[in-house]
Amino acid sequence: MDVEPGNTKDHCDLINKGGNKVVDAVNVRNLCKSYDDKSALRGFDLTVKKGEIFGLLGHNGAGKTTAVECMLGIRKKNAGSIKLLGLDPVIDRRSLFQRVGVQFQHTGFQDKIRVEECCRLSASLYDNTADWMELLEKFRLIDKKRQTVSDLSGGEKQKLAVVQALIGKPELLFLDELTTGLDPEARRDVWEYLKELRGNGVSIVLTSHFMDEVEYLCDNVVVLKQGKTVVYGEPEKLINVYGKRNLDELFLSLMKDNQGDAA
């Protein structure tokens, strides 16, 4: 199924008309959001299939975070529809977030809480939980479990945020600037783990400024500019269609080419 770059709606419709009743992990239609008189999202569409890693790209202020916050039901949309795992993020909050994990880039923690307490308390909120000791081990935090969060480095806090997002055995993961602050080795570890999760059918929505990461991990990407979708599709195909060497080059050219549109 070939998808023309930028033809988001067709892509979504094709999936929906597919005949089978597989519920999309994320289904967003015509999402509009404005702050006072400034439009942050203008008719944003997004479909993320089960077991897919989806990259949400764009400059700072492009609307990525607003899109994620609207999808999570924290921000109120002005128009459009949002379904996560077939559920409404506002109405079905409690049951939905049993199945969704979230990691925000700048999330802080209470300083005096120990790592293990942080995990234990998070785990107690979910009906079905992963073995958080195993997760700590996987993310090389097991030695730090007795330490307070204030004693962790920035990268370790970032990894703890990911562990927290994974504690509830999510079917859908939102990861915001996942590997910012991580050393190259830790980044690689996280990438491999995300691939493993994808193999287990977990859907992931990833926002990132690292194009190598997106290219390596994502099955599909959407590039946002000033609240509008610029292109949408598989990274490899997009690179070929636009005749670029890699996603980084493509991203930069798209940002340049569409300056007129943004105006």
Next chain:
Amino acid sequence: MIQSIITIFKKESLDALRDFRSLVITFLFPLIVFPAAVLLMGNKDANSYTISVRDLEPALITHLDRDPLITVVKEPTDDSLTEKALKAYSLDAAVVMYNKEYFNAVEIVYNNSTQKSIEALEYIKVKLTEYQMNYIIENPELPHPGFVVTFFPVHDVYQGASMFILFSLLPVLIVIISITSPIAIAADIFAGEKERNSLELLLSNPVSRFSIVIGKFSAVFIFGFVGVICFLAGFLLSVAIDSSFLGLSNLIITGTQIRSTLLLIAMLSLITSSIEICISIFAKSTKEAQLYILPLTMLFSAVNYISEKYFFIQDSFLSGEIVNYIPVLNIITAIRSVMMNREVTSSVPLVTVNLLLVIFILCISQYALSHEKIIYRS
């Protein structure tokens, strides 16, 4: 839902219990404020007594006045040796002699509600005995000047140190401590989450906003309630250290008083905690939350002032039924009643209206927590 509430409560409590600043503000300061005052200011002139005398023999007056611990002041010109005289002249005791021609009847008037006055009585008794002994030794041929000493205790419930402490100072301090002791945890509980950018994550957990509000509110309430209990424990400790300083040597606490006080403090803490977390939700930073919470002490002190001013006026609205239906005012008035060992009537409307107010404030908090402009206010 209960599990979620407990988790939120645990999370907040653990963090606060490990924060030295929170512990000092919440527990240590309320606990030491009274004992510190007693240790720093108490016992300064506990053994120096100011007394007035009337119709005493000059030799006896000289004997009393020569004592370094006794200051004999001029005899009051008005109706002396009454409770008014003790009050007007700041006397610890007054000594008067009756029927000098027939027998030496000495009456000592003192205030039995202050330790210092009670001590003055005992000291004067010693001095009279001493005077008798000296008189017998110096004048062995003269008749025995035996005194018939009577005591006239005065207990003025409207005045005196004990009255000031129990009626005025203690209720207003309870009100202030109930607001200030949980301020560190309350200000941080939502405003701190905003500062740390962790509120969005909290709202992305499988926890209802109701559970979040109730869990956090419970933590603030427990800290506030225990803070006030610490303050009262500190107060009782200071009475044990030096009851004369506080004028509470005769302080008797009944089981009913303890039960009523605990219930009223719990009610007060429910109100203050709910207001504080509501402020914390609206505030964009911990600092701003503290800035908005502190004026509550003035507001509640004003309510306390109304309660104090009209408490004893029979025709005031405080003596009527209506006060039972005014939240906060009814709690403070009831605390005052308990302190004065009066019976608290109409506890049902008191509990009902205050609980309704707490529920109303919590509903506003829950609504605010689903309001985007408040969540992202920074």
